Amino acid sequence: xxxxxxxxxxxxxxxxxxxxxxxxxxxxxxxxxxxxxxxxxxxxxxxxxxxxxxxxxxxxxxxxxxxxxxxxxxxxxxxxxxxxxxxxxxxxxxxxxxxxxxxxxxxxxxxxxxxxxxxxxxxxxxxxxxxxxxxxxxxxxxxxxxxxxxxxxxxxxxxxxxxxxxxxxxxxxxxxxxxxxxxxxxxxxxxxxxxxxxxxxxxxxxxxxxxxxxxxxxxxxxxx
Amino acid sequence: xxxxxxxxxxxxxxxxxxxxxxxxxxxxxxxxxxxxxxxxxxxxxxxxxxxxxxxxxxxxxxxxxxxxxxxxxxxxxxxxxxxxxxxxxxxxxxxxxxxxxxxxxxxxxxxxxxxxxxxxxxxxxxxxxxxxxxxxxxxxxxxxxxxxxxxxxxxxxxxxxxxxxxxxxxxxxxxxxxxxxxxxxxxxxxxxxxxxxxxxxxxxxxxxxxxxxxxxxxxxxxxx
Amino acid sequence: xxxxxxxxxxxxxxxxxxxxxxxxxxxxxxxxxxxxxxxxxxxxxxxxxxxxxxxxxxxxxxxxxxxxxxxxxxxxxxxxxxxxxxxxxxxxxxxxxxxxxxxxxxxxxxxxxxxxxxxxxxxxxxxxxxxxxxxxxxxxxxxxxxxxxxxxxxxxxxxxxxxxxxxxxxxxxxxxxxxxxxxxxxxxxxxxxxxxxxxxxxxxxxxxxxxxxxxxxxxxxxxx
Amino acid sequence: xxxxxxxxxxxxxxxxxxxxxxxxxxxxxxxxxxxxxxxxxxxxxxxxxxxxxxxxxxxxxxxxxxxxxxxxxxxxxxxxxxxxxxxxxxxxxxxxxxxxxxxxxxxxxxxxxxxxxxxxxxxxxxxxxxxxxxxxxxxxxxxxxxxxxxxxxxxxxxxxxxxxxxxxxxxxxxxxxxxxxxxxxxxxxxxxxxxxxxxxxxxxxxxxxxxxxxxxxxxxxxxx
Numbered sequence: 001x002x003x004x005x006x007x008x009x010x011x012x013x014x015x016x017x018x019x020x021x022x023x024x025x026x027x028x029x030x031x032x033x034x035x036x037x038x039x040x041x042x043x044x045x046x047x048x049x050x051x052x053x054x055x056x057x058x059x060x061x062x063x064x065x066x067x068x069x070x071x072x073x074x075x076x077x078x079x080x081x082x083x084x085x086x087x088x089x090x091x092x093x094x095x096x097x098x099x100x101x102x103x104x105x106x107x108x109x110x111x112x113x114x115x116x117x118x119x120x121x122x123x124x125x126x127x128x129x130x131x132x133x134x135x136x137x138x139x140x141x142x143x144x145x146x147x148x149x150x151x152x153x154x155x156x157x158x159x160x161x162x163x164x165x166x167x168x169x170x171x172x173x174x175x176x177x178x179x180x181x182x183x184x185x186x187x188x189x190x191x192x193x194x195x196x197x198x199x200x201x202x203x204x205x206x207x208x209x210x211x212x213x214x215x216x217x218x219x220x221x222x223x224x
Numbered sequence: 225x226x227x228x229x230x231x232x233x234x235x236x237x238x239x240x241x242x243x244x245x246x247x248x249x250x251x252x253x254x255x256x257x258x259x260x261x262x263x264x265x266x267x268x269x270x271x272x273x274x275x276x277x278x279x280x281x282x283x284x285x286x287x288x289x290x291x292x293x294x295x296x297x298x299x300x301x302x303x304x305x306x307x308x309x310x311x312x313x314x315x316x317x318x319x320x321x322x323x324x325x326x327x328x329x330x331x332x333x334x335x336x337x338x339x340x341x342x343x344x345x346x347x348x349x350x351x352x353x354x355x356x357x358x359x360x361x362x363x364x365x366x367x368x369x370x371x372x373x374x375x376x377x378x379x380x381x382x383x384x385x386x387x388x389x390x391x392x393x394x395x396x397x398x399x400x401x402x403x404x405x406x407x408x409x410x411x412x413x414x415x416x417x418x419x420x421x422x423x424x425x426x427x428x429x430x431x432x433x434x435x436x437x438x439x440x441x442x443x444x445x446x447x448x
Numbered sequence: 449x450x451x452x453x454x455x456x457x458x459x460x461x462x463x464x465x466x467x468x469x470x471x472x473x474x475x476x477x478x479x480x481x482x483x484x485x486x487x488x489x490x491x492x493x494x495x496x497x498x499x500x501x502x503x504x505x506x507x508x509x510x511x512x513x514x515x516x517x518x519x520x521x522x523x524x525x526x527x528x529x530x531x532x533x534x535x536x537x538x539x540x541x542x543x544x545x546x547x548x549x550x551x552x553x554x555x556x557x558x559x560x561x562x563x564x565x566x567x568x569x570x571x572x573x574x575x576x577x578x579x580x581x582x583x584x585x586x587x588x589x590x591x592x593x594x595x596x597x598x599x600x601x602x603x604x605x606x607x608x609x610x611x612x613x614x615x616x617x618x619x620x621x622x623x624x625x626x627x628x629x630x631x632x633x634x635x636x637x638x639x640x641x642x643x644x645x646x647x648x649x650x651x652x653x654x655x656x657x658x659x660x661x662x663x664x665x666x667x668x669x670x671x672x
Numbered sequence: 673x674x675x676x677x678x679x680x681x682x683x684x685x686x687x688x689x690x691x692x693x694x695x696x697x698x699x700x701x702x703x704x705x706x707x708x709x710x711x712x713x714x715x716x717x718x719x720x721x722x723x724x725x726x727x728x729x730x731x732x733x734x735x736x737x738x739x740x741x742x743x744x745x746x747x748x749x750x751x752x753x754x755x756x757x758x759x760x761x762x763x764x765x766x767x768x769x770x771x772x773x774x775x776x777x778x779x780x781x782x783x784x785x786x787x788x789x790x791x792x793x794x795x796x797x798x799x800x801x802x803x804x805x806x807x808x809x810x811x812x813x814x815x816x817x818x819x820x821x822x823x824x825x826x827x828x829x830x831x832x833x834x835x836x837x838x839x840x841x842x843x844x845x846x847x848x849x850x851x852x853x854x855x856x857x858x859x860x861x862x863x864x865x866x867x868x869x870x871x872x873x874x875x876x877x878x879x880x881x882x883x884x885x886x887x888x889x890x891x892x893x894x895x896x
Contacts, residue, residue: 009297011294011295011296011297012291012292012293012294012295012296012297012299012301012303012304013293013294013295014293014303015293017293017301017303017304017307018304018307018308042297044269044300044301044304045268045269045270045300045304046269046270046272046273046300046304046305046307046308047273047304047308048270049270049271049273049274050273061298062297062298063297063298063299067236068236069236069237069238069239069241070235070236070237071235071236071237071319071370071371071422071423072235072236072319073233073235073236073266073286073287073314073317073318073319073320073422074285074286074287074300074314074317074319074320075236075287075319075320076268076269076270076298077236077241077268079236079238079241080236080241080242080268080269080270080271081270083241083242083243083270084242084270084271090297090298092771092772093297093298094297094773095295095296095297095298095299096297096298096299097771097772097773097774098771099764099769099770099771099772100764100769100771100772100775100793100798100801100802101766101769101793101794101798102769103772104794104795104797104798104801121772121773122773122776123776125776125804125805126772126773126776126805128804129772129776129801129802129804129805130772130801132797132800132801132804133797133798133801146295147295198295198297199295316547316548318549321547321548321549321550322547323540323545323546323547323548324540324545324547324548324551324569324574324577324578325542325545325569325570325574326545327548328570328571328573328574328577345548345549346549346552347552349552349580349581350548350549350552350581352580353548353552353577353578353580353581354548354577356573356576356577356580357573357574357577457745459742459743459744459745460739460740460741460742460743460744460745460747460749460751460752461741461742461743462741462751463741465741465749465751465752465755466752466755466756467755490745492717492748492749492752493716493717493718493748493752494717494718494720494721494748494752494753494755494756495721495752495756496718497718497719497721497722498721509746510745510746511745511746511747515684516684517684517685517686517687517689518683518684518685519683519684519685519767519818519819519870519871520683520684520767521681521683521684521714521734521735521762521765521766521767521768521870522733522734522735522748522762522765522767522768523684523735523767523768524716524717524718524746525684525689525716527684527686527689528684528689528690528716528717528718528719529718531689531690531691531718532690532718532719538745538746541745541746542745543743543744543745543746543747544745544746544747594743595743646743646745647743
């Protein structure tokens, strides 16, 4: 599969948990089909199997540990995610930071299980650093803008340009505060593969319209 | 429901993951029915919904965070567990330690969601300390004996006696190295409600027999 | 020595670092002598030996690890603190939280080295829990009030009353937002041994006057 | 000052604590003078000021936090280290791991305070990753060999070669299990600037001889 262009992070939002997770994933599936944009979802571990079984989109975990077959009570194991059909997982999200050695080990274990790994970073510099450990994609999100009203593209366009120059755009997602078509378009025009979004969809008045606008932003950006 | 008498912790053992988790949970269900002993399972978050939907036993998570409806990427939220039918969850297992403030906050959030919370501790003293924060049960497991060949009842009988005296036996589980009927019997005779087991079942040549022996150990112990 | 009645936490404030730490410690010494109130300071590890050597007050660390003679790079070891003349140390401050097992182990190691241990807690409940692990004193500080303008005595008088009832006043310090004589008096009248203060002194226009007022608050409270 | 060629990490060894720390630092000073090799020491925070005041060698901390002037109880602040004359500090040692964002932030704060920062890593890959965040030097130490009897140069020569190729030898230290002249010589011949040692000195029967041998190993290696 090609690298995803939009990942919708469900976090632990109540309206993206349980059957709500499935409903939102179906909206994602519909918008992906309608626009041709590759859109995945990152769901809570408990929600994974239901979403995988009832949709046909790439489903990601939100985090995993370097846990293998063994005594890792309470950990999220790559073989557990894979067993339930996960396409991959986020790693090192700003709401779930781990040490760099744990990142390296998790990428090793996760790759062996066949997970597609999207490692998150605060800045272009840490993104570049983590890219040395060979995850499949890097998502750069300045944490102070996550969940906010101003997008990284507007507030910190330099981060986007730096990240493309340092990491390469094809395996790069940008996130934090992304809310509309224009935000996405400007990111893609700057060379970024796509976007990582959360509250922009989960908190939207009409998630389907909001996501459709973002998908159109991807297409706008690719047109240049 | 009465307090469980045996909890089988599936950890991330491959033979207790995915369909293997369901198979093992069905064995647990069978032994519970046959003996009348209340036996629950603690499964990986990804496995929870399948085990809940296909068995009729109390299913527990192995860990949860003090995460509510919101921006908690990668966390295991009580409302997520509950939504999928979890009866409760372990908390603060020695393989997933958290700070005491996080324990307090997690117990608050978890209780509000209706989870039955079994908080783990290394010693009778930390067990007593955590009991002040009002989880439903306390599981005392000396970590140096977990997964080993000698049970806490044999190696450290004083811990069992102390824990009963300090915490009260009705809400107490004992674990670490418990492998056979005699181990369980001696714990129950000492006043403990039951046992928390993992490798004694998941690594057993014949898990059903192994669990049946432990269940009989519970009944032996109650006879005195 | 009797239990301290005021501890001034220097944190990493620049005006309480290096020679500024020594100057502030001398002010503390002066106010202690003048009023007869037992006042200690909790200083950065790097500042400890200079303050110990040049004052005659109880000097505390701000944190220590359960590190003994061995391979604990970057840890703060009880034998290191003791070697430089520390009277004791804070432990588990809200700005340096550790797990409950680490608290238990640190108290064990610290007591063996002869440290006087003041364990911090967010609430009366966690304070009670930690008191089971037998530190010398407990300091209860609701973190949302630390560094703020409203004292715990004004904003949450119930916490003070609860903490006295649950933990016992003699080994109890109260902190968070404490700024003046009245705050301290009301805490002591409620049965608390004393107070843990930081910005109320380190950020004061005139630290000596501010501390003197607090010391008088202790005496006021004891008069009833 | 030129990049150091040997750093002796005192950890929390009792025979490298307090006056023992000063004695060992004086031995280091002597060997450095005698051989012309640049040798620094990494001491516990409590020991820093005494060693700085009584020797004339580069003294490093073993860890620091991204803590500035403010409310960071129990943290080791760069301005505290600098105030007491530290030349620099280790960061992210395997016995004190931090997240990659904390590494980035600590390097920023530490550089602003003028610390010379030696960031540690488990492998050539994480070393390369961390080097993107621009510490002054990188120390690569496979943790499974730390404190052991076999040196990284013997057990994993490939790590040394890889690290030189990926990170560049001038700013590279190698560590783990290094005990004698031959170990050091082979590392330097492979292009490494020098070595990070601990138990090889602190646990040696005769620390002065052991260190002298290592210093001669540096000179041997430079001769080729």
